[in-house]
Amino acid sequence: MGAPVIQEHSINKTRWPLWVGVAVLTVAVLIALGVAVNGFLSNASSFLEMEPGVKLANEVDNQTLKTLRQRHLLQQGEELIAYYDRSLDMDGSEIALLTSNRLVYDQHGRITSVPLTEIRDITFGQYSDIDGKWQRIEVKYQDFHRMKVEFAPLEGGEVFYRALKDVWQAKKIQPASDGKGGNGGR
Numbered sequence: 017m018g019a020p021v022i023q024e025h026s027i028n029k030t031r032w033p034l035w036v037g038v039a040v041l042t043v044a045v046l047i048a049l050g051v052a053v054n055g056f057l058s059n060a061s062s063f064l065e066m067e068p069g070v071k072l073a074n075e076v077d078n079q080t081l082k083t084l085r086q087r088h089l090l091q092q093g094e095e096l097i098a099y100y101d102r103s104l105d106m107d108g109s110e111i112a113l114l115t116s117n118r119l120v121y122d123q124h125g126r127i128t129s130v131p132l133t134e135i136r137d138i139t140f141g142q143y144s145d146i147d148g149k150w151q152r153i154e155v156k157y158q159d160f161h162r163m164k165v166e167f168a169p170l171e172g173g174e175v176f177y178r179a180l181k182d183v184w185q186a187k188k189i190q191p192a193s194d195g196k197g198g199n200g201g202r
Contacts (some may be wrong), residue, residue: 063153070172071099072179080108087119089113089127096199098179100167112165114180119155121163130157132187153177 073088073096080099084090095116102110119135121128137156142149151173155163167173 037127046156068101068168068171070167070176072175073097073099084107084113087122089122090115091117094118097183098176100165102166102168112176114176114183116183119165119180121165128163130155130161130163132184134158135184138177138181138184141177151177153180157181167191 038042043107047128076099082097084096089111090096090113093129094153097114097116098112098114100112101108102112108122110123113122117132117134119130134157135155136158139154139156140151141154142151144150148169150169151167153165153167153173153176155165157163165176167176
């Protein structure tokens, strides 16, 4: 008998070449970046679709109307006349709303609502700063209360003002009801 035979078994470990690992990692990073960029672009495009500025009733989309009703800013029986979202990202956190009955200003949930019949005077003006010409409506109501609504440059403050004046004048012309179906003794 001869010397024992030692057999070497070569275990062939399968090793992925380095380039395959780098390629897989690169593809994963590109997919993640693609998803992130797609999300950003879809948000940016939806932001760009929402044009800033005063919107009259025929320009307000159904989702905005639904939101106004859910937040009880547009009440039962009221018609929307004009809408202005003053927030930078158009999220509805600061809006002015003119309805057939009220002027409403909602600033981050702090709501000021003035019935048109209580308005005593409305003034409109412009002022300039480094951002351009801003427009401002100031409403005096009751005895000494005031509400101010400011509009960024080129966002249609004059349109909102004219709508407010028209609805307010129409409300002033209507005779007061005596609650019995009459017109207050006229």
